[in-house]
Amino acid sequence: MEMNRQDQRLFFDGCDTVELAKKYGTPLYLVSLSSIYEKVKQLKSAFTDRYENTRIAYAAKAFLTKGMVRIIDELDLCLDVVSGGELDCALRAGFPPERIEFNGNNKLPWEIDLAVKSGVGRLIIDGFNELDGIIESAKKHHRTVPVLIRLTPGVSADSHDYIVTGKKDSKFGFPVDSPALYRTIEQAIESEYTDFLGFHFHIGSQLESNEVYLDSLDIVFELLKKLRKERGFVSKELNIGGGFGIRYTEEDDPKPFDYFFTPVMEKIDAFFKEEGMPRPEIVTEPGRSLIGEAGRTLYTVGSIKEIAGLRRYVMIDGGMNDNIRPALYQAKYHVVNASKYDQEPTELSTVSGKICESGDILAKDVLLAPTEPGDILAFYSTGAYGYSMASNYNKIPVPAVVLLYKGKDELMVKRQTLEELHRNDLIPEMISRL
Numbered sequence: 001m002e003m004n005r006q007d008q009r010l011f012f013d014g015c016d017t018v019e020l021a022k023k024y025g026t027p028l029y030l031v032s033l034s035s036i037y038e039k040v041k042q043l044k045s046a047f048t049d050r051y052e053n054t055r056i057a058y059a060a061k062a063f064l065t066k067g068m069v070r071i072i073d074e075l076d077l078c079l080d081v082v083s084g085g086e087l088d089c090a091l092r093a094g095f096p097p098e099r100i101e102f103n104g105n106n107k108l109p110w111e112i113d114l115a116v117k118s119g120v121g122r123l124i125i126d127g128f129n130e131l132d133g134i135i136e137s138a139k140k141h142h143r144t145v146p147v148l149i150r151l152t153p154g155v156s157a158d159s160h161d162y163i164v165t166g167k168k169d170s171k172f173g174f175p176v177d178s179p180a181l182y183r184t185i186e187q188a189i190e191s192e193y194t195d196f197l198g199f200h201f202h203i204g205s206q207l208e209s210n211e212v213y214l215d216s217l218d219i220v221f222e223l224l225k226k227l228r229k230e231r232g233f234v235s236k237e238l239n240i241g242g243g244f245g246i247r248y249t250e251e252d253d254p255k256p257f258d259y260f261f262t263p264v265m266e267k268i269d270a271f272f273k274e275e276g277m278p279r280p281e282i283v284t285e286p287g288r289s290l291i292g293e294a295g296r297t298l299y300t301v302g303s304i305k306e307i308a309g310l311r312r313y314v315m316i317d318g319g320m321n322d323n324i325r326p327a328l329y330q331a332k333y334h335v336v337n338a339s340k341y342d343q344e345p346t347e348l349s350t351v352s353g354k355i356c357e358s359g360d361i362l363a364k365d366v367l368l369a370p371t372e373p374g375d376i377l378a379f380y381s382t383g384a385y386g387y388s389m390a391s392n393y394n395k396i397p398v399p400a401v402v403l404l405y406k407g408k409d410e411l412m413v414k415r416q417t418l419e420e421l422h423r424n425d426l427i428p429e430m431i432s433r434l
């Protein structure tokens with residue numbers, strides 16, 4: 001973990017975090033543009049700059065705002081969306097539809113229709129009946145829709161059970177041995193309304209080993225051999241998903257991108273060469289690894305409760321509603337006292353939120369510099385799946401997001417107001433008449 005304690009306060013992308021807390025209030029999400037640029041540069045140099053016919057689609061679910069859409073566009077990446085809402089956000093921010101890929105199990109009819117009508121670049125078929133809906137919509141809009149089929153290769157990834165998606169017993173994708181898969185492939189090849197490009201898989205998230213990618217490739221290769229032999233089908237595209245792990249605390253051991261891409265691309269190149277087939281375009285879909293470490297969250301300390309001989313609770317003004325990950329996945333975070341950044345972290349503390357749930361603990365038994373009410377705490381690596389999973393539980397407004405770049409700060413999402421919180425809340429007439 002980066003630890004430069006010459007400064008009395010914590011700086012992030014050239015900005016004084018304590019000043020940011022004063023200026024915008026807390027809880028506050030920070031996003032470092034320099035960090036996003038750096039991660040994308042690393043990924044490109046390990047993948048798209050190194051191998052021809054390759055593409056990166058940022059997984060929007062990790063963090064999506066209209067400003068983020070513009071950043072992704074400026075960086076020349078594609079965008080992977082999983083709902084009509086994410087798609088709508090991208091379109092409103094002016095993202096070129098042909099660079100959007102639409103994933104997601106159980107896409108709703110209106111979502112498919114919006115995707116087809118707006119001309120998204122890829123629809124990734126995830127369910128047994130989805131293709132019927134796509135064809136119906138394509139007929140209506142007189143379009144030919146480029147499609148891929150999502151496979152669940154049946155390998156188990158070493159990650160939290162809730163974020164593992166590629167095993168056979170999963171709601172996502174088609175198991176490679178399912179009859180429905182072959183029916184869907186047949187239909188996708190035959191239909192004049194679809195351009196069937198190939199396959200997609202995503203094994204899981206926060207992965208630290210390349211083996212699961214390599215094992216999944218073996219399974220996909222078997223399918224490709226079979227399809228060529230039986231159907232003469234040669235795929236034009238293969239999407240290997242995202243999932244690359246990042247550093248949350250010192251316990252994590254994230255690998256550089258080339259640790260994944262070098263063996264994966266070697267294996268892919270070798271297979272297609274051996275089979276005498278042209279290598280398809282290879283696509284990756286990372287979310288967390290591009291935005292996770294670019295985000296930090298600031299909170300203000302309120303009450304401190306010392307239970308003698310047991311625990312010291314440091315209570316902050318946010319909690320599980322702005323970061324559900326500790327409660328949902330037992331996720332751990334690195335946290336520092338940003339106001340006393342130059343002091344040694346010596347006090348064993350448990351940082352808890354203000355939500356009415358005992359499980360609302362954001363960091364259990366962590367060392368903090370001597371902390372007092374009014375201090376600003378900074379949680380590291382909260383950029384992925386923090387803001388995007390925030391809720392209004394306990395009727396708490398969602399915090400603001402501020403974009404930072406080399407000492408400059410600018411609001412990216414305004415703090416939700418109480419007015420907005422209650423905007424859609426109606427008192428039915430039948431109640432007011434009682």
Ligand code: LLP
Nearest residue numbers: 059202205206242243244285286287288385
């Ligand atoms: N592609 C597909 C089809 C996915 O399902 C996902 C993540 C990604 C790409 C991006 O994966 P990443 O590179 O971000 O690991 N909320 C959980 C993570 C859920 C991930 C779901 N799918 C968390 O906070 O850990």
